[in-house]
Amino acid sequence: MLALSCQRDQRDLFEPLNLVVGPGECIELLGPNGSGKSTLLRTLAGLHSQYQGEYNSVAAVYQGHRLGLDELLTPLENLAWFAGLQDQHLDRDRALTVLARLGLLAEAHTACYRLSAGQQRRAAIARWLLAEHSLWLLDEPFNALDVQSQVLLNELLHEHCQAGGAVVCATHLQLQVVGKVTLELEPVVEVAL
Amino acid sequence: MLALSCQRDQRDLFEPLNLVVGPGECIELLGPNGSGKSTLLRTLAGLHSQYQGEYNSVAAVYQGHRLGLDELLTPLENLAWFAGLQDQHLDRDRALTVLARLGLLAEAHTACYRLSAGQQRRAAIARWLLAEHSLWLLDEPFNALDVQSQVLLNELLHEHCQAGGAVVCATHLQLQVVGKVTLELEPVVEVAL
Amino acid sequence: MNQLLQRELTATLRTRGSVTNPLGFLLLSLLLFALVDPGAQDGHNSYLSGIFWVLILLTNLLSLDTMFRRDFDSGALEQMLISAHMPFVAVLLRIFVHWLSSGLLMTLFVPLFGLLLGLQTETFLPIMLVMVVGTPAVSLLGSIGAALTVGFSRGGTILALLILPLFLPVLIFGSACISAAISGLSFAAPLTWLGLFSSSSLLLAPWATWAALKISVEMQ
Amino acid sequence: MNQLLQRELTATLRTRGSVTNPLGFLLLSLLLFALVDPGAQDGHNSYLSGIFWVLILLTNLLSLDTMFRRDFDSGALEQMLISAHMPFVAVLLRIFVHWLSSGLLMTLFVPLFGLLLGLQTETFLPIMLVMVVGTPAVSLLGSIGAALTVGFSRGGTILALLILPLFLPVLIFGSACISAAISGLSFAAPLTWLGLFSSSSLLLAPWATWAALKISVEMQ
Amino acid sequence: MYFSTIGELIAMDGHGSFVWLAYGTTVLVLLVNLMATRLATRKQESALRWRQEVAALQQQQTNNTTEQNDS
Amino acid sequence: MSGSVTASLKQLWHKLGSPRWFYQITRNWVRGFGVMAAVLLLVGCIWGLAFAPPDYQQGNSFRIMYVHVPAAMVSQSLYLGMGVAGFIGLVWRMKLADVAIAATLPLGISLTALALFSGSVWGRPTWGSWWEWDGRTVSTLVMLFLYLGIYALREAIAEADLRARAAALVSLVGTVNIPVIKYSVEWWNTLHQPASFTLTEKPAMPAEMWLPLLVMVLGFYCFAGHNVLSRMRLEILRREANTRWVAELFAAKSVPASITKES
Ligand code: HEM
Ligand SMILES: Nc1ncnc2c1ncn2[C@@H]1O[C@H](COP(=O)(O)OP(=O)(O)OP(=O)(O)O)[C@@H](O)[C@H]1O
Ligand SMILES: Nc1ncnc2c1ncn2[C@@H]1O[C@H](COP(=O)(O)OP(=O)(O)OP(=O)(O)O)[C@@H](O)[C@H]1O
Numbered sequence A, B: 001m002l003a004l005s006c007q008r009d010q011r012d013l014f015e016p017l018n019l020v021v022g023p024g025e026c027i028e029l030l031g032p033n034g035s036g037k038s039t040l041l042r043t044l045a046g047l048h049s050q051y052q053g054e055y056n057s058v059a060a061v062y063q064g065h066r067l068g069l070d071e072l073l074t075p076l077e078n079l080a081w082f083a084g085l086q087d088q089h090l091d092r093d094r095a096l097t098v099l100a101r102l103g104l105l106a107e108a109h110t111a112c113y114r115l116s117a118g119q120q121r122r123a124a125i126a127r128w129l130l131a132e133h134s135l136w137l138l139d140e141p142f143n144a145l146d147v148q149s150q151v152l153l154n155e156l157l158h159e160h161c162q163a164g165g166a167v168v169c170a171t172h173l174q175l176q177v178v179g180k181v182t183l184e185l186e187p188v189v190e191v192a193l
Numbered sequence C, D: 001m002n003q004l005l006q007r008e009l010t011a012t013l014r015t016r017g018s019v020t021n022p023l024g025f026l027l028l029s030l031l032l033f034a035l036v037d038p039g040a041q042d043g044h045n046s047y048l049s050g051i052f053w054v055l056i057l058l059t060n061l062l063s064l065d066t067m068f069r070r071d072f073d074s075g076a077l078e079q080m081l082i083s084a085h086m087p088f089v090a091v092l093l094r095i096f097v098h099w100l101s102s103g104l105l106m107t108l109f110v111p112l113f114g115l116l117l118g119l120q121t122e123t124f125l126p127i128m129l130v131m132v133v134g135t136p137a138v139s140l141l142g143s144i145g146a147a148l149t150v151g152f153s154r155g156g157t158i159l160a161l162l163i164l165p166l167f168l169p170v171l172i173f174g175s176a177c178i179s180a181a182i183s184g185l186s187f188a189a190p191l192t193w194l195g196l197f198s199s200s201s202l203l204l205a206p207w208a209t210w211a212a213l214k215i216s217v218e219m220q
Numbered sequence E: 001m002y003f004s005t006i007g008e009l010i011a012m013d014g015h016g017s018f019v020w021l022a023y024g025t026t027v028l029v030l031l032v033n034l035m036a037t038r039l040a041t042r043k044q045e046s047a048l049r050w051r052q053e054v055a056a057l058q059q060q061q062t063n064n065t066t067e068q069n070d071s
Numbered sequence F: 001m002s003g004s005v006t007a008s009l010k011q012l013w014h015k016l017g018s019p020r021w022f023y024q025i026t027r028n029w030v031r032g033f034g035v036m037a038a039v040l041l042l043v044g045c046i047w048g049l050a051f052a053p054p055d056y057q058q059g060n061s062f063r064i065m066y067v068h069v070p071a072a073m074v075s076q077s078l079y080l081g082m083g084v085a086g087f088i089g090l091v092w093r094m095k096l097a098d099v100a101i102a103a104t105l106p107l108g109i110s111l112t113a114l115a116l117f118s119g120s121v122w123g124r125p126t127w128g129s130w131w132e133w134d135g136r137t138v139s140t141l142v143m144l145f146l147y148l149g150i151y152a153l154r155e156a157i158a159e160a161d162l163r164a165r166a167a168a169l170v171s172l173v174g175t176v177n178i179p180v181i182k183y184s185v186e187w188w189n190t191l192h193q194p195a196s197f198t199l200t201e202k203p204a205m206p207a208e209m210w211l212p213l214l215v216m217v218l219g220f221y222c223f224a225g226h227n228v229l230s231r232m233r234l235e236i237l238r239r240e241a242n243t244r245w246v247a248e249l250f251a252a253k254s255v256p257a258s259i260t261k262e263s
């Protein structure tokens, strides 16, 4: 990623970044509201094309503010769909193991719109774990999670990095991940002409 | 509120509660995901009618997971609408003061869909401050707020209680409000027959 | 109340499609109908004017779907239900603005469509009168259906269709009026009925809509 | 691919309205048209059968709006754009399922509607043939419009109208076929054109839809 | 010329109003397009030129001040 | 050999993508088209209005043809051109393609409207009504909507890149409508005249009638070339206002004397 800076309405959001995300790295993306964290993540995921500079896009897990679950389907069905999108077959047993670890076993067959906010978030987390991408782009993944799940999520991030994966995570909490790198977005100071 | 317990699909969510919320009280509603916090708040706001027991409903501010802002309108226009709903006139100067305190002055005239997640949340907070209801029912109001705004929100809650208001706030963080009362929802243990 | 009206108007104008879509749809579907009728060139225009009123109703019906959708999705509907000081007024304003941007707008465009359809110029005014009297009923009754269906995006039903039958009186009296106007007869009687129907729905529909909205919001 | 198809089917079936609504709409609007044409009993049937094909197109068009809406709102569309292994297939499946629940379904109900309209029984099969060949083009081309408009809920435009013009060929060849079928003539030529049109849109439309989805997702 | 008098040319056997209306509109449409483009181009060009002049002026002023500072 | 050809083609392609190169190369084209349009239109109008013989059926109202047909033909060609630009824009992401679309829209809209208007004015004396529902009239109307739709679309999207992509896509997809307009007369066999010029057959009209038409058609094409190119150049100046080459092009020759004196 070279001197990347994202734009909204032809306006630079933050000072150009130089960033290399290597295996095992966990980058904590901080910055006040509106500093462009979400926009940066969307750009890295290939969902935003107004930017300057360069970056290498790789297949990645992206989790935005919106969860990406079809609310009419159950968590299990949603997972099957995501697997299908990537032309993979969902290993049902593995999916159930993952859901169990996230405490969603009882809800595996409940349509997502009937789940509470935190339960839906956890269903989305299951997707990352099953996707087998090494890069995770996460936008405030701790929202709506209860204390126990927050601990679990920190563990999961840690494990993912241990296993050679990489994480870029926008958050307002402090990640409890050993070896994390903190990156603060600096808003562009507009110079009046 | 007498022996109140909410239901979803004819299933009790938590052990019956007895609760009196007096002026100046700030109640922190804890409980794991899916324990029924949101459902309880919706019930108190009059948006959910599957419950057992009794409660006195009063006019209150309710802030659910969804913000209730029309995304096509600017924060200021949204505030004017809420005032109009309650047949009040929006005092523009006061509204701007409130927005300024929340750090949204620059965005007061930007349509809400162009605001970041945290900025939208803050626009919603402005609504509580202008509504002049003494009871606030808040569902995870800290989501998406940056660190600075979290501090500000704690202050605002404290001030509201000082001024004789009452707050019931579901959250997974710890409220930093002096004199708060913590209430843990206890899930009903289902007895297999 | 002024603020409420202003919000409705602003939001409607900002979704530009909400104003142009109905008109465009009406025009284009008229085009389609005009195209598929290749032979009969003499009866052509009377055929089209018969279709006209139905298409107006259908177009109106289609624009109903968006009436509460955005507010439902954003949670603004919850806020409205909780805090509206005068539910009746709040709902009525929404319906009124819908009518402005559908029924009234189409009425204003009658002369243009009339020219396209080759109707006689003298019939424009009667048709516009009928539309001004009849279309409020469509917006009013339709709002009930819109309110009931807005929560049904998941597990939806055919509730929108339940509303269509309610339009039958509007349809019948309206087309009676219009065909009388075209043949130059008096249409006072059906117009009175139409007016009665519209005004009674004005009194009743907002309440029903309010109740329907409550059901929808609880459903999620 | 199997999993994708299954998901589309499950979701479609769970929004029950998506299957019943088009049928109900078609039926009711046919009724409306039949009602407003009280006089001419002889020309009646040819009038209705002319309207039939237009209404089928309109109904199809209306159901298009929901094609990507829920996925857009939930963020599932973003996920699809990021991770789809075979974009063409992913989009095509969605279109296919839309066709199943609109075009094909209506085709199956042709005998019923035909009886209601009083068409001769011998024409049912030709009409069904025409619909099977023609309606895929509607779903295919329509998906482009649906994809472009899904991001426009705010600041909307008249994009749905942009798509209607594209249906002109379908409309023309289709109604040519149907009217030939009703008068007992051969309709091989327009049917071939219709087939050509459908199959070329089969090759091209999914790509355009994919591009349109990308634009829509970036727009927010 | 096909017509013998100007009067006939204008009347065109009674179809004059239609013909002249069509031609008039055509001329109008073409002219409007022409002029709209012309005017907008002029405006843009003078705006660009003005920008350059302002820039040059600013440049000169800073030069002046630095000269003054130097001396 | 072929390698060098493709190489130079590639170079040309690359150049084509450069607004600067385009701006410079088209300077003279604009003038050329302008002069030709002026001459052809003037000659054609006078010839068509005053010298061509009247139609044996329609009388003098047929003279409307000399504006109606060119307007209709050019408006279709412009649409086709937008479709091609859309294709180029989508596939090669060429910025100039969007410039072309933006520049074509206003003229395309006005000429389509002109074709419709002159058609209705012609219809009044010949068909006896201002408007008839026939294949060609309706498909022309639909083309007007397509044009307007793309225009509205461009107005509605704020972000330049997305606006370009959306407009390109719709332009491309919309070209489906062109054959419909073209062949509508044959498919429907209705009131409207079938094509008078085809590549394969000799026109049915006498030469005194179709020669002025040819002149007018060419004149309209030249006008379109002039107008679209000037609008493209204008659009380039707008978009590239902050670049160095534009700055140099409009460099202040000298700071106005009055101001220099004051400072
Ligand atoms: C609103 C009404 C009308 C519209 C929208 C319309 C549209 C068109 C269009 C699009 C063309 C272009 C054909 C091409 O590019 O090959 C055309 C050509 C032509 N139109 Fe019309 N027209 C209308 C009315 C009329 C009327 C009333 C007449 C005369 C009776 C007429 C006579 C012609 C003729 C002679 C041509 C040349 C055909 C050719 O050379 O291709 N049009 N018209
Ligand atoms: N759709 C949009 N159109 C225009 N501007 C936008 C849009 N979305 C966001 N912005 C602006 O871009 C800036 C960055 O927004 P972004 O969502 O990336 O912030 P963020 O760092 O994720 O903030 P938060 O912590 O609140 O989620 C904000 O100033 C916002 O106003
Ligand atoms: N629409 C619904 N229909 C049926 N059951 C529901 C519905 N919404 C929620 N539930 C169930 O009700 C229970 C309580 O949900 P609620 O949203 O109140 O939990 P919560 O305490 O707010 O959780 P969170 O911390 O995740 O927001 C959950 O078990 C959930 O599965």
Ligand SMILES: [Mg+2]
Pocket: A037, A038, A039, A065, A139, B116, B117, B118
């Ligand atoms: Mg964000």
Ligand SMILES: [Mg+2]
Pocket: A116, A117, A118, B037, B038, B039, B065, B139
């Ligand atoms: Mg909750």
